[in-house]
Amino acid sequence: MSSALSVVDSPPARYAEQPHPASPYLELSVPTAVRRLRALAEALPGTAIHYAVKANPQPELLAALHAAGGRFDVASPAEVTAALAAGAAPEDLVYSNPVKRRADVAxxxxxxxxxxxxxxxxxxxKVAAAAPDAAVLCRLVTSGAGSDWPLSRKYGCSTDEAIRILVAAAALGLEPAGVSFHVGSQQRDPEAWAAPVAAAARVFAALRAEGLQPWLLDLGGGFPARLAEEEGDDDCPPLAAYGAAIDRHLQHSFGADRPQTLVEPGRAVVAEAGVLHSRVLxxxxxxxxxxxxxxxxxFTGLVETLDEAIRYPIRTSRDGGPIGPCVLAGPTCDSADVLYEQVMVRLPLDLAEGDWVHLDSAGAYTSCYSTVGFNGFPPLPTLLRD
Ligand SMILES: Cc1ncc(COP(=O)(O)O)c(C=O)c1O
Structure with a gap:
């Protein structure tokens, strides 16, 4: 086990206390993530923010987000345990994985x-049997259009199915709390919330006609991180534009009957808090x-480069000189371990073995996506920066 790897084990070291770390590693700024949580809360007033633990479950991060008023979206027993260990109350958790092990529900x-x-x-x-007094949200399918990392082919049902499911849930003794959806991760279009919010309003109206009282709308994640290389490059609208659009869609579809709302952001909270540092082989x-x-x-954290879906801004220790296109590849013997080839990256022409390559906005879906040791390469360690 490398010394850098032991950093992830106990106790996590502070970045500033480290000798020059081995590469690769993720440098994570918890205060940056807290600032992003606050920016989202400001953009979405009145909406509860449930940080999606799956994006990065670093314990110090969870504790700081909880202290800043964040709640949690969890998808497994390990994430339930991590959120509770961070100080969250169980009622502050939404278990958002739509297909779960029965024992995990229990x-x-x-x-x-x-x-x-x-x-x-x-x-x-299954939920009625394993958690008899639970409340349920039914997840609606979305197209995922406009997102860099679509999610909904696997999960979500139609509005008609959602109505039937929630009516059946009530008959089984569950509380039909409302509806959830996810518009796809790194969603570039604030208007992507329009159709699912309207669909949710149809479900709410149908349930009310059945005498039920849904009260909660889970607007999902999908809020973007900054991926532009330079100020002024094509990038997503600011978080405030998402808040304004969602507010308009809620007003349009629900009018005065607006339900309570929550969001489950992962990437928007933690991506910009991380830099993945690697070296040229x-x-x-x-x-x-x-x-x-x-x-x-x-296999060391950059899974979201598959299909070149997420394009990380890249800096190097040789920036400043002439640049040219190149294919960027990882270290393992698997031919899938190529980061960018269809659209090549432009890197300094004098880049050489041992130089540093820094991938920005890499705090989400990296350290937790790293394999346990494919090709003998250890999981991506995290170093915390104050
Ligand atoms: C159910 C659910 N909620 C929230 C998220 C977080 O999404 P994002 O990181 O795009 O905000 C995900 C991501 O996979 C998810 O599956």
Whole structure:
């Protein structure tokens, strides 16, 4: 085990106390994540912010987000335990994974979690059996259009199905609390919330016609992080534009009957708090194309480069000189371990073995996506920066 890896084990060291760390590693600024949580809360007044633990479950991060008023979105017993250890009350958790192990539902319920997401009749029956007094949100399908990392092919049902599921939930003794959806991660279009908010309003109206009283709308995650390389480059609108659009969609679809709302942001809170530092293994030319190999890749945290979906802003220790296109690849022997090839990256032409390559906005879905040791490379360590 490398010395940097032991940093992730106990106790996590502070960045400033580290000798020059081995690479690759994730440098995480918890205060930056707290600022982003506050920026989201400001953009979405009156909406509860449940940080999606899956984006980065670093314990110090969870504790700081809880202290700043954040609640949590959890998807497994380990995430329930982590959120509770951070100080959250069980009623501040939404268990958002729509398909769960029965024992995991029972575990969460035994720890006081009450709010679960479902998207099928089968799962509703399961939750009713494993957590008899629970409240449920039914997840609606969305297109995912406009997002860099769409999510909804796997989860979500139609409005008609949601109505049937929530009516059935009530008959099973569950509380039909309302509706959830996710518009896809790194969603570039604030208007993406319009259709699912309208669909949710149709479900609420149908349930009320059945004599039920849904009260909660989970607007999901999807809020973006800054991925532009330079100020002024094409990037997503500011968080305030998302808040304003959502407010307008809620007004349009629910009018005065607006339900309580929550969001489950992961990326928007923690991505900009992280920089993934890696070093160049080699630069070489194949068939006239320059390839740069890094010591970090798809299996050491950069899973979201698959299909080149998430494009991290890149800086190097040689910035300033002439630049040119290259394919960027990771260190393992798997041919899937190529980060950017279809759209090549432009890096300094004199980049050489041992130089640093820094990937910005990398605090989300990196350290927790790292394999346990594919090709013998250890998981991506995290160093905390004050
Ligand atoms: C159910 C659910 N909620 C919230 C999130 C967080 O999404 P984001 O990081 O785009 O904010 C995810 C991401 O996978 C999710 O699956």
């Amino acid at each position: 575990f969460a319920a035994a720890h006081g979690v009450r709010l679960f997401v479902v998207d099928s009749p089968e799962e509703t029956v 080699a630069t070489l030319t194949r068939g006239g194309v320059r390839w740069v190999f890094l010591d970090a890749g798809v």
